[in-house]
Amino acid sequence: MEVESMYRELILDHYRNPHNRGLREPFDAQVHHVNPLCGDEVTLRVALKDAGGEPAVADVSYDALGCSISQASTSVMTEALIGKSVREAMGISGAFLELMQSRGAADPDEDLLGDAVAFEGVSKYPARIKCALLGWMAWKDATAQALGSAGVAEGKQT
Amino acid sequence: MTSATTTGHPGPAGEITPPLDVAGIRADFPILGRAVRGGRPLIYLDSGATSHKPRQVLDAERDFYTIHNSAAHRGAHLLGEEATDAYESARARVAAFIGAAPGEVVFTKSATEALNLVAYAMSNAATAGPEAARFRVGPGDEVLVTEMEHHANLVPWQQLCQRTGATLRWFGVTPEGRLDLSGADALITDRTRVVAVTHQSNVTGTIPPVGQIAALAHARGALVVADGAQSVPHRPVDVAALGADFLAFSAHKMLGPSGIGVLWGRRELLEAMPPFVTGGSMIEVVRMEGSTFLPPPERFEAGVPAAAQAAGLAAACDYLDALGMPGVAAHEEALTAHALGALAALDGVRVLGPLTTRDRGGAVSFTVDGVHPHDVGQLLDELGIAVRANHHCAWPLHRALGVQASTRATFYVYNTHDEVDALADGVRQAQRFFAVA
Numbered sequence: 001m002e003v004e005s006m007y008r009e010l011i012l013d014h015y016r017n018p019h020n021r022g023l024r025e026p027f028d029a030q031v032h033h034v035n036p037l038c039g040d041e042v043t044l045r046v047a048l049k050d051a052g053g054e055p056a057v058a059d060v061s062y063d064a065l066g067c068s069i070s071q072a073s074t075s076v077m078t079e080a081l082i083g084k085s086v087r088e089a090m091g092i093s094g095a096f097l098e099l100m101q102s103r104g105a106a107d108p109d110e111d112l113l114g115d116a117v118a119f120e121g122v123s124k125y126p127a128r129i130k131c132a133l134l135g136w137m138a139w140k141d142a143t144a145q146a147l148g149s150a151g152v153a154e155g156k157q158t
Numbered sequence: 159m160t161s162a163t164t165t166g167h168p169g170p171a172g173e174i175t176p177p178l179d180v181a182g183i184r185a186d187f188p189i190l191g192r193a194v195r196g197g198r199p200l201i202y203l204d205s206g207a208t209s210h211k212p213r214q215v216l217d218a219e220r221d222f223y224t225i226h227n228s229a230a231h232r233g234a235h236l237l238g239e240e241a242t243d244a245y246e247s248a249r250a251r252v253a254a255f256i257g258a259a260p261g262e263v264v265f266t267k268s269a270t271e272a273l274n275l276v277a278y279a280m281s282n283a284a285t286a287g288p289e290a291a292r293f294r295v296g297p298g299d300e301v302l303v304t305e306m307e308h309h310a311n312l313v314p315w316q317q318l319c320q321r322t323g324a325t326l327r328w329f330g331v332t333p334e335g336r337l338d339l340s341g342a343d344a345l346i347t348d349r350t351r352v353v354a355v356t357h358q359s360n361v362t363g364t365i366p367p368v369g370q371i372a373a374l375a376h377a378r379g380a381l382v383v384a385d386g387a388q389s390v391p392h393r394p395v396d397v398a399a400l401g402a403d404f405l406a407f408s409a410h411k412m413l414g415p416s417g418i419g420v421l422w423g424r425r426e427l428l429e430a431m432p433p434f435v436t437g438g439s440m441i442e443v444v445r446m447e448g449s450t451f452l453p454p455p456e457r458f459e460a461g462v463p464a465a466a467q468a469a470g471l472a473a474a475c476d477y478l479d480a481l482g483m484p485g486v487a488a489h490e491e492a493l494t495a496h497a498l499g500a501l502a503a504l505d506g507v508r509v510l511g512p513l514t515t516r517d518r519g520g521a522v523s524f525t526v527d528g529v530h531p532h533d534v535g536q537l538l539d540e541l542g543i544a545v546r547a548n549h550h551c552a553w554p555l556h557r558a559l560g561v562q563a564s565t566r567a568t569f570y571v572y573n574t575h576d577e578v579d580a581l582a583d584g585v586r587q588a589q590r591f592f593a594v595a
Contacts (some may be wrong), residue, residue, distance in 0.1 A: 002196055003540040013593070037533045038548040039556075039563030065562050066533035068592070131532065 006128070007068070008122035014072035024061035028146035033138040040066030042074060043134050044138040046146050048086065055086045055147060060139055066096050069119075069128050074135025076115050086143060092116070093136050100129045165315060175485045184572050186212035188406055198542030199399050201577045206360050206388060206568030207546055208410050213472075218473035219415055222466040231439060231456075241465050248468035249455070252420055255475040256405070257396035262428065263469060264421040264455040269387040270310040272406035272421035273354070275458060276383055276435040276442035280352065281321045286432035293431060294382075295351045297323035302345055302353045302380070304329040304337055305558045306364065309551045310353050311385040311406075324351065331558045335362040335511030340577035342374055349534040350380040357380070357405070361566065362511025362551045362559075363494065363519040365389070374402030381427070387411055390479075392570070393487035397422055409467065413561040413571075414474035418467035421458070428454035435460045478571075486571055490520040493578055497522045500582035507585060510559050523566040524549065526585060528594035531565040535589035538565075543581060 007032040023030075027045035034041050042064040049058040060078045064071055077096075081089040096116050099108050104124040122132045170432045184190050187210045194200050222244055228237035230245040246260070253260040266272040283293035295301065301315045301324050327345055330338040337355075346353065353375040358365050372382040384402035389395055391412030397405060410416040423431070433440055435450055437460040442450040451457045464527045478486060495515050501507050506527035512518040513571065526534050535547030546566045549556045556563060567581055 001540050003536060006536075007591070036323075036548075039553075040532075067530035069532070125536070128532075128536070 003125075008118045008121065008124055010076075010115055011068065011072040012119040014075040015068040018064075018071055018075040020060060020062070020075065020082065021064075022061055023063050024059060026067050027059070027061065029142040031138050031142045031145065033134055035066070035070065035134050037127075037130060039136065040064070040068060040070040040131055040134050042066070042070070042138050044074075044135065044142055046139060046142040048143070048146050051085060057081050057084055057143075062134070062135065062138075066134070067128075067131050068104060068132045068133040069122060073116075073119060073132040074138075076118070077135045077139060080114050080116055081139065086147070089143075090140075093140060096117055096136055097133065099123060100132055164562045175482065175488045175495060177404055178481055178485055178489045178571060179192055180489070180572065180574055181472045183212075186214065186477075188213065188216070193540045194544075195540055196542075198581065200581050201541075201543040203567040203569065203573065203577065204546050204582060205391075205411070205570035205573075206550075208416070209391065209413050210537075211413055211474075214472045215413055215415065215473045219466050219470035222469040227466070230465045232462070238563070243464045245465040245471050248465075248472035250474040251475050253422075254469075255479065256390065256422060257398055258422050259425065261321040262397075262422055262425050264428070264458045265464065266406075266419045266458075267406040267417060267464075268419035268423050269385065269406040269411075270419070272404075272419050273311050273383065273385065273432045274314045275421055276325040276381075276404050276406075276431075278353075279431045281318055282432040282434065284322065287432045290432050293323045295319075297426065298349060299324040299351045300327050300347070300348050300349045301325070302327050302329070302375075304355055304366070305335060305364070305551065305554050306335075306359050307354070307356055307555070308360050308385060308387065309382070309553070310387070311356060312554070315352075315354050322461065325349075325444075329355075329557065330583050333559075334513075335359070335364050336517075337364070337366045339367075339371075341431055342371070346371075346374045346378055346380065350375065350378055352381045352383060355385070357384045357386045357393070357395070357400075357402075358519045358521075359511065359552070359555070360521055360568075361523045361550050361555055361564070363388075364511055364523040365517040365519055367517075369399070369401035372403075380477065388519065388521065392490055393485040403427055404560075409471040409474060412471075412474055413477055415467045415470035418471055420471075420540050425454070428458070429585040431457075433457050433460070439463070443479065444543060464473055481571060489571060491515050492568050493573055493575065494518070494520045494522060496575055496578045497567060497581065499570070500578060501585065504582065504585060504589070506589060510561065520569040521566060522568070523564040525561050526586075526589060526594070527562050529588055529592045531563045533592060534565045534585065534588045537591055538581070538584045539583045540590050541580070541587065542550055543577075543584050545564055545581075 030045045032043045044062040047059040064130045102123045134143045226240040227242035230241040250260040253263045280293045283290035375382045383400040383404040386405045386407040390407040408419040440460045509522045510527045531547040
């Protein structure tokens, strides 16, 4: 089936066994995001640390309910971003957004995105793009809040 | 696709309603000929969201534009007369469809707008003349809704309370998806000013006893507003028998065009109600210092009339009455019973709401253990089956039933029993794909 190009094995694995799940302390900011179109919800916390003079992602913890795409994407996101500098993480997040908006025409950078390239197929099913972005948008929002109003708003505003 | 069974369906008085000629009906709907994913034929089980349109409706709307197009109620010319005639004939046609007088039918943009019209009329009553007093609500007054409502018949009442200081109260639902009327005596009191209730749930198909609720409400002097978006298209509705004071419904859910809906209201109420949307068409005399308004229904129809859409809706009424609404209801009841049975036979599938067709219409919403509704919907889409997946604009109802979201199939005149079988088979395939079966 064509839809198997979206439901790659890696995505189904992360859906069945989500990584970094649960709400942990300490944290610097918590957000609650919802996808009103399909009922996906996520409560997400970020904990930042100082790494060589710039902020870095110490932890991303979450509690989520939703479809396989939103759950798996959130799980993959935490794997991709934990330990990175916020600057790097914003770059990865921007690249993922571009991939989602590519309508199947992208050539994703696997070095940058890691396992998140598995979501390439979502770009051909526009109704699922918001699902795939839910966790990533929640992370951006929480990180911006954690950094305060003078946060690192690099890259495109989405 | 095969047509419905060749035996007729027994009606409420034991009479046999001839079955619909589903194959013939399907031939009237151009969109049913198209292919979807992977070239598969379209199996459309989302008429609860919007229905498809037969040639006859499309032709009526197009004919208005190609032959009679003009601004109704205006113009000193022939086309203006024809447009006015088309619009007012449509009003009379729609009125006849629900057993009402033409002057009691207000054309709106949609059922949602119709419900907002009543809610805003009630807050506007605070600053209107003394004849509007019966519509006023304020601190100490209560607005009674239900947990089963579509957001269109919930949020406007929440907002009315916020604007006026009135208190929102509500009937709950039972685990079986019926309205919990056990607390009715405590909920309908002398403080109740308006009761808003669905005439048929868009999630569970539940048909609450609107007449019974209306009797209790009227005994306390409260108004009753019924949401008929899912009832008027699917079974015979007669406003004289309904018991409510207002009924809202949409054209696009009953084979008609998008962009037009109806508010039916008792004449004496509409006469006393202040307007919601104001502007041209609904005025009597306009001066810079102030304006007066026309009697109903024109008072509630500001702007150039949506005459083309009204013509389409009238054609939809003709189409449905030619099929016979008892037959439409019987066809859907058979499909619903089939769907309820087929889904009940699947392990790990829970249907929300009543599990028989008693006082239950054709919306079948269900959950699948271990598979999110959006994923169920995606798999069904892959098979050409169109359903809806989320909370279907009834989020509190889902919470009350203990689920986050559901997958919903809805049936209409062009659906077949083969399509119901395809739905059940598709759900089984989704269970296998996500390795829960």
